[in-house]
Amino acid sequence: MSQTEQQFDISEHPSRIHHVAVVVRDLDAALGFYRDTLRLELDEVMPIDSDGVKIGFLPVGESSIELVQPTRDDTGVARFLANRGEGFHHVCLEVADLAAELNRLAEQGIELIDAAPRRGAEGPVAFIHPRSCHGVLVELIEAPGGPAWQSLGYA
Amino acid sequence: MSQTEQQFDISEHPSRIHHVAVVVRDLDAALGFYRDTLRLELDEVMPIDSDGVKIGFLPVGESSIELVQPTRDDTGVARFLANRGEGFHHVCLEVADLAAELNRLAEQGIELIDAAPRRGAEGPVAFIHPRSCHGVLVELIEAPGGPAWQSLGYA
Numbered sequence: 001m002s003q004t005e006q007q008f009d010i011s012e013h014p015s016r017i018h019h020v021a022v023v024v025r026d027l028d029a030a031l032g033f034y035r036d037t038l039r040l041e042l043d044e045v046m047p048i049d050s051d052g053v054k055i056g057f058l059p060v061g062e063s064s065i066e067l068v069q070p071t072r073d074d075t076g077v078a079r080f081l082a083n084r085g086e087g088f089h090h091v092c093l094e095v096a097d098l099a100a101e102l103n104r105l106a107e108q109g110i111e112l113i114d115a116a117p118r119r120g121a122e123g124p125v126a127f128i129h130p131r132s133c134h135g136v137l138v139e140l141i142e143a144p145g146g147p148a149w150q151s152l153g154y155a
Numbered sequence: 156m157s158q159t160e161q162q163f164d165i166s167e168h169p170s171r172i173h174h175v176a177v178v179v180r181d182l183d184a185a186l187g188f189y190r191d192t193l194r195l196e197l198d199e200v201m202p203i204d205s206d207g208v209k210i211g212f213l214p215v216g217e218s219s220i221e222l223v224q225p226t227r228d229d230t231g232v233a234r235f236l237a238n239r240g241e242g243f244h245h246v247c248l249e250v251a252d253l254a255a256e257l258n259r260l261a262e263q264g265i266e267l268i269d270a271a272p273r274r275g276a277e278g279p280v281a282f283i284h285p286r287s288c289h290g291v292l293v294e295l296i297e298a299p300g301g302p303a304w305q306s307l308g309y310a
Contacts, residue, residue, distance in 0.1 A: 013194040016216030039168040061171030087290030088243040135242030
C-alpha cells in the first residue's frame, strides 16, 4: 500500500481541511453554541433540497465547521442522527484534481462511495468509505478551478 | 445564550482548526492510509506515556490530522476504542487566551471537562464536554505565545 518514490508528488497531496461536518437536530439551536457562544461567524445557511438537509458554514481560518440538519426522514444523514445522535459526521479534504485522486485511490484498493466527482454545494466532491479510513467518513472536494469544475458545469 | 454587542470581540474568535483527532487501533496501520495512500506528510510520532497513548501528527494546510493509538487499557481513549471502534475522536480549535475563553464559556453555562488550561503535547489545552457542543468533543488549544504558555512553564 505504500507509495514508491516515483509515484509520489508532494504538490498533489490534500492542501487543507475544507470543513468538518457535524450532524445536528436543529440548526438554529446548534448556532446557539457554534456562533453565539464559540463566536464563529456564520457564513450562510443553505437548504439542499435534493439531499434533504439544511447546512450552515462557519469559517474558522482556512477551514469551516459545517452544521448539517436533516429536513427529511428518508436520508442517510437522518438515519445517522436517529441511530447515533448529534455529532461528528465527516471531514472534507481539498485536492487539486479529484477524478485523478479517485482513480489513484481505487487502484490502491480504497473503497469509494463515489467513484467519480459529483456536484456538491461548494464544488465537485466524492466520499471515501469509513472502512478504508479507519472509521472516519472522508469527503474530498476539488479546489476551485480544477478540471471537474468545468466537466460538472460549474459557472 | 447569545452574545451582546458589547461582549463580542471578533478578533478573539477561534483562529483555525488546530487538528482533527482520530482514534486508531494501530498507528502504523493507520499511517498506511493517511500517509502512504492519502499522501499526507507525517510530522512526528510521540509516545505520551502519561496519557497512555502514542500520537502522530500529519499536517494538512494550517491544520493536522492527529492519529491516536491507546497504549494502555485503563484510559478514556482505550475505552472509546473498545466501545465505539476506530474513528473521529475530537476537533481542536486554536484560541488566543485559553484561560479567558474558559472563564467566558463557564459563565455562559458551558460544561467544561477542564476548567483551566493544562499542559498538552502541543501547548496549553482544555476540553469542552460534547453535551455542550451538540455531540462533538471539542478541544481548545492556546496559540503559541499566549499567556498560558508562560504560566504552565513552556520554554
